[in-house]
Structures are given as C-alpha cells and as structure tokens.
Amino acid sequence: MVRRPAKQLSSICEFWVSFGSVAQLGEAEFTNMAWGLANSKQRFLRVIRPDSVSGSDPLELLPKEFIEEVGERGCIVKWAPQQEVLAHQSIGAFWTHNGWNSTLESICEGVPMICSPCSYYQPINVRYVTDVWKIGVMLDNRMDKEEIESTIKKVIADKGGNEMRQRSKSLQEKVNLSLK
Template sequence: MLFILLDHQPVHSVVYVSFGSIAQMSEAEFTNMAWGLANSKQRFLWVVRPGSVTGSQWLEALPKGFAEEVGERGRIVKWAPQQEVLAHQAIGCFWTHNGWNSTLESICEGVPMICSPCSYDQPINARYVTDVWKIGVMLDNREETGKIIKRVIMGKEGSEMRHRSKSLQEKVNQSMQKGGSACQSLENLVDSILSF
C-alpha cells in the first residue's frame, strides 16, 4: 500500500521523515515538526513510532487543524521499510536525526538530508553531511522548517545536494564491488581474524 502511494507521486517530490528506533521528542517538538511539514506545502511520508512523543501513545499530540491543512499531501505511518523507501524515485529528501544507519542508508540511495540530530554520534554525523559532504542542511531554526523543506525539494540548493548525493552514492557502490576499497578492507579484516 505504501509503495502504491509513492508510485503515484512525481519524482523527487516527497519528504521522508523518520527519527529512528529510539529517539524521543517532546510534544512541542512534535508540533513544530507537524507545522513545518504543513507549511512547506510539500508531499511527505512521516514515520511516527508509537510512544516516541512524550506523553502520547501515537498521534494524540498532532495539533488541531493539521489534518485539514495537509489533506492528501501527507501520510503518517507507524513504520516503514526505510532503505526501500529511500530507494524510491519519489523521495526528494530525508528529514532525519542522523543516526549512523539512517545516514548511511540515505547516502547509499543518493538522497539529500535535512538534519535534526538529537544525541550520541548524531551531531557529528550531521556535520559531516552538511559541512564535509555537502549533501544536506542543518535545521537549526524550527520556525524556518517549511522554507528549508522547500529549498531542498524545489530549490537550486536542493538540486545541487541531490547531484552530490548521487555522486557519493556512485563512489560507495564502486567501493563495495570486487576490488573496491570497502570490499578490500573487509577481506583484509577477515584474513586478519583468520590468521589468529
């Protein structure tokens, strides 16, 4: 059902939003995310884990008027197969907490990111995404969420990030092929372990 919905969306037009399997957020943060998505006027697929919003079982904290404002542009689900979603041609960007797995999956699928790191390694990962690889933007000002989403989905900056993301994706794919650097490093590790 989820992929049927994505199949009917234009290429690179959907914001995929997911904050991993353990991240928690306050009701105020959740409300800001909701209004940011609504105000962007862009299509979105938002994964909201049950219990991920403090004091809420699932979607009770959605602000009044949100569903009417969004209409058919947005879908909220409890879970999605993240790498398969990121691989879909309809996905234009990934709004993420920048956990390492999510960051790698986005890179492997060539999808630019909107970065909202929470804790642990996430701020460092986000800085690599934004400042080193230049395949994402940091969401520092929650009041600007809608504008940032539009920039990444529709703007020149987003197009440039998408181009760099696809280039990085190609490099990753090459490194994993036989003789590539990642493949060779794994073979060296296995050889080292077996030599003991």
C-alpha cells in the first residue's frame, strides 16, 4: 500500500472513503471495513485518522494480509482535501458518515454515496440521499465485510450505480444553476 502526497492521491482511485473528523469505530468494525474494501477489488483512497479507532492506532490494526491483498489498489492517508478529491473525475463513489458537509460536498461534485451514519442528525441526511434524491445506498449491516464488498461493487460497477451517478450529476447541475 503506497502513501502519496495529497496532490497525487485522487488520481489513482475510484472510491473515496472518509468518516469525517469525529466518527469513531471499534476494532472489529475497522477490520471488517478494511476487508470489505479489499475484497471489492476496487481502487480506493481512504482517510484513516489516528484517533478513528477507540483505544488503538488504526494503522497497527491492518493485517499484513490486507496490505498484500490491496497492494497498489489502495491508498491510505491521515488526511486529504475532501472537496478536491470528490471533484476529481476518477471518483465513482464516496463512502461517508453523511455529516452535512460531506453530504453537500458529494452532491456539489455529483458523486453517489454509500451511507454509514454514525450519530446525531446523520440518519436524516441518509434518508434524503437514499429515499428522496436516490443518489446513494445505506449499509444496513454497517460493518459486515460481505455487505461492504457487495455494496461497493453495486455502486461502482452495477446498473443501479450508473443510475445513481446520473441522478447525482443531475442534482449537481441543479445545485450549480441555483448558485448562479
């Protein structure tokens, strides 16, 4: 797994994963998330904050087998400029906690979402993303590695993902028109 300077990060991925600046995961959730990403066989960029796993250094939790499996397909960083990453043409989807800023940035850049709300108002944002705007899907068993794998494939490679991408681009155009 290669770590690159932030300016080069978004040129290598199809899938962006970031859970904001506050969300915390348990060790099992973190490991399942890693294996779901690896097993999806998609290229990804993932932000892993040093404080994102309760009581552990998350990078130490990544098994050697995960790093070998992912190889050059994955890039893990401590931080990246989210809106710049989302604006890059190679990003096909965004796995997010659906904080309001992340949700809006994804909409403004026309990127469909995989939704994993963590707290507070985020489930409400998810309902708009999935049920009203239909530009994302919810991970029901939030950190089940098989569901993560299939959901990533669904959003990146399936017909439903293409339809979400088209609706995301349409919503992006509407946002841009309203800003003008």
